[in-house]
Amino acid sequence: MTSLRNRLLLYLRRHERVKIGVLLAPTTFWVVAFTLLPILIVLYYSFLTSGLWGMVVHELTLDNYREIIDPLFFKLFLRSFLLAAVTVVLCLAAGYPLAYWIAFYGGRYKPFLVFLVILPFWSSYLVRLYAWMTILSDHGIINSGLQLIGLISEPIPLLHNEFAVVVGLTYTYLPMMTLPLYASLERLDRRLLDAAADLGAAPATQFARVTLPLTRGGIISGSVLVFVPAIGEFLVPDLLGGAKVMMIGKFITMKFVGLRDWPLGSAFSLLLMVLVLLVLVPYLRAGGSPKAFEEQL
Amino acid sequence: MSATVEFRHVTKRFGDILALQDISLCLENGEFFSVIGPSGCGKTTLLKLIGGLLTPDAGEILIDGKVVNDIPSYRRSSNIVFQNYALFPHLNVFENVAFGLRLQMTGATASELRHKADKALGVVRLEDFGDRMPGQLSGGQQQRVAVARALVLRPKVIMLDEPLAALDRKLRKEMQAELRRIHQEVGITFVYVTHDHEVAMSMSDRLAVMDHGIIEQVGDPDTIYHRPQTRFVAEFMGASNIFEGEIAEQTDGARALRTASGLTIDVDIDPSSGKTMCLSLRPELIDVYTPDLGIPHQNQYQGEIVSRIFLGNAVEYVVRLETDDIILSRVPSRQLRQSAYKPGDRVTAGWNRDCCNELKH
Numbered sequence: 322m323t324s325l326r327n328r329l330l331l332y333l334r335r336h337e338r339v340k341i342g343v344l345l346a347p348t349t350f351w352v353v354a355f356t357l358l359p360i361l362i363v364l365y366y367s368f369l370t371s372g373l374w375g376m377v378v379h380e381l382t383l384d385n386y387r388e389i390i391d392p393l394f395f396k397l398f399l400r401s402f403l404l405a406a407v408t409v410v411l412c413l414a415a416g417y418p419l420a421y422w423i424a425f426y427g428g429r430y431k432p433f434l435v436f437l438v439i440l441p442f443w444s445s446y447l448v449r450l451y452a453w454m455t456i457l458s459d460h461g462i463i464n465s466g467l468q469l470i471g472l473i474s475e476p477i478p479l480l481h482n483e484f485a486v487v488v489g490l491t492y493t494y495l496p497m498m499t500l501p502l503y504a505s506l507e508r509l510d511r512r513l514l515d516a517a518a519d520l521g522a523a524p525a526t527q528f529a530r531v532t533l534p535l536t537r538g539g540i541i542s543g544s545v546l547v548f549v550p551a552i553g554e555f556l557v558p559d560l561l562g563g564a565k566v567m568m569i570g571k572f573i574t575m576k577f578v579g580l581r582d583w584p585l586g587s588a589f590s591l592l593l594m595v596l597v598l599l600v601l602v603p604y605l606r607a608g609g610s611p612k613a614f615e616e617q618l
Numbered sequence: 619m620s621a622t623v624e625f626r627h628v629t630k631r632f633g634d635i636l637a638l639q640d641i642s643l644c645l646e647n648g649e650f651f652s653v654i655g656p657s658g659c660g661k662t663t664l665l666k667l668i669g670g671l672l673t674p675d676a677g678e679i680l681i682d683g684k685v686v687n688d689i690p691s692y693r694r695s696s697n698i699v700f701q702n703y704a705l706f707p708h709l710n711v712f713e714n715v716a717f718g719l720r721l722q723m724t725g726a727t728a729s730e731l732r733h734k735a736d737k738a739l740g741v742v743r744l745e746d747f748g749d750r751m752p753g754q755l756s757g758g759q760q761q762r763v764a765v766a767r768a769l770v771l772r773p774k775v776i777m778l779d780e781p782l783a784a785l786d787r788k789l790r791k792e793m794q795a796e797l798r799r800i801h802q803e804v805g806i807t808f809v810y811v812t813h814d815h816e817v818a819m820s821m822s823d824r825l826a827v828m829d830h831g832i833i834e835q836v837g838d839p840d841t842i843y844h845r846p847q848t849r850f851v852a853e854f855m856g857a858s859n860i861f862e863g864e865i866a867e868q869t870d871g872a873r874a875l876r877t878a879s880g881l882t883i884d885v886d887i888d889p890s891s892g893k894t895m896c897l898s899l900r901p902e903l904i905d906v907y908t909p910d911l912g913i914p915h916q917n918q919y920q921g922e923i924v925s926r927i928f929l930g931n932a933v934e935y936v937v938r939l940e941t942d943d944i945i946l947s948r949v950p951s952r953q954l955r956q957s958a959y960k961p962g963d964r965v966t967a968g969w970n971r972d973c974c975n976e977l978k979h
Binding site: 510512513516517521522526530531534 | 670697
């Protein structure tokens with residue numbers, strides 16, 4: 322007598338396609354339920370009409386799409402793009418040495434140091450941003466410190482400008498850059514550096530010709546992981562940018578929350594998604610091609 | 619002949635571990651020199667010291683007559699063929715070979731580079747593989763790229779770290795012959811590090827046997843094989859019989875070694891160190907036979923065959939003598955009768971007295 326379990330296993334073994342289907346089911350469910358479906362809902366909303374008091378009227382229209390061809394939106398997009406790009410560059414500048422140091426000199430403290438990198442995630446994002454507001458304020462530690470040693474007589478405006486936003490974004494997304502960089506540096510075969518030295522490469526040349534190209538995958542994935550959330554970020558510009566700095570994410574939040582115009586907000590969200598994808602396609606191509614993948618191995 | 623590489627009392631420590639202990643060694647220009655020993659004996663450390671990937675704690679290393687202790691790896695005229703080949707995975711074969719060239723010949727034209735790199739690829743017979751990526755090559759091909767990458771720089775010395783370890787048996791034989799050919803073609807000093815004594819013997823002009831950070835013996839393959847100086851060398855070069863005992867003068871003036879178990883072995887040696895002595899005796903020098911064959915040997919002992927291993931061209935016997943000494947003997951298969959004994963058979967083990975080799979300690 323074969324048990325039900327055995328019969329089932331036998332069936333799966335004989336039917337390769339069913340087996341693949343069963344194995345892929347959880348992932349498929351996840352992607353459909355939590356990625357595809359929400360996007361479809363947003364897409365549907367973007368064709369609806371907004372009613373009074375933030376109500377949504379289930380009446381299909383193209384009005385929202387007429388409205389988003391808005392020069393302000395594209396200006397904001399460009400602004401946000403630049404701020405996100407600066408953030409990526411700063412995260413790279415800070416994250417690469419950090420990841421390099423942990424991977425090469427961390428020794429047995431490596432797991433602990435990596436833990437330190439992700440430690441900020443354990444506390445509330447909001448609290449951390451408020452902390453930055455305190456640090457950057459006119460009476461914050463930086464301004465009072467500089468005043469104390471007599472470098473400045475008046476507080477310099479550190480908060481509620483683009484500088485504050487870039488600081489906040491860089492601080493928030495640094496771990497997203499550091500971790501993939503650490504992974505690729507950790508995987509880098511040290512013997513290749515020995516080989517490069519043996520073939521006449523001084524340390525700087527070793528880095529430029531071996532380390533850097535072989536960690537390209539980490540640089541690309543880190544950059545994407547920082548850029549995508551940074552461009553759509555709304556809390557940082559809201560808290561640290563104040564009224565003066567507008568970013569695309571904050572703009573969309575205002576449509577949803579402030580104006581309670583969900584259909585228009587949905588249309589803007591989709592436009593942002595499309596624009597970000599267009600920007601990232603060449604970048605992802607460079608990092609996601611099979612060749613680049615092989616190089617990482 | 620002048621020395622390409624010279625070690626003068628070189629010591630290297632890793633923490634508390636003494637990796638190399640007062641090593642003095644001279645590598646002649648253009649020779650094929652092997653360093654053999656079990657893993658952890660310090661042979662790779664030796665190689666990294668020549669290459670400059672490590673610096674000695676004491677002593678001097680000279681390349682071409684100049685002390686190179688303080689010269690970093692990237693300014694030394696030595697190149698390593700790494701154990702795992704360490705080819706740059708992001709560069710194709712041509713760029714791998716040209717890597718060092720670009721750094722060495724700053725200002726060289728593209729055609730000069732191409733000419734040199736192609737020539738090196740020609741030496742290892744990979745002319746048409748320049749555009750391939752390392753990941754697309756077989757182990758043997760990768761190995762040859764690694765050799766070409768070192769050769770192309772025309773260093774004073776090329777070091778190979780267990781280069782054949784990752785290859786299958788057939789490929790290993792081929793690469794062995796290939797490396798010999800390349801060595802003869804380019805005339806550069808080769809230092810070959812391996813734990814395989816057979817490969818080392820078949821390829822080298824000279825070899826050094828190492829153990830625990832000490833060079834036990836340096837010499838040509840014949841000497842190392844037939845005249846090991848220490849017990850370690852005798853055992854590392856394939857199993858050997860070792861006897862320890864006291865020298866006794868026989869009535870006829872000849873000398874014999876008397877072991878604690880009661881064995882008396884006639885020897886031909888003037889003991890260099892007092893009355894006690896250690897002998898090594900290679901298995902193929904011991905004959906195993908039955909009395910009816912009438913083989914005359916100066917040393918003959920009765921015993922019983924404990925086990926028999928068929929090796930193809932030879933048969934290996936373990937024989938227990940009446941004194942309970944265990945003896946390993948290898949008899950060529952063409953000795954039809956002698957190679958057909960079975961465990962339990964009563965036999966005589968015999969050898970001539972000039973077969974014994976004196977071990978220094």
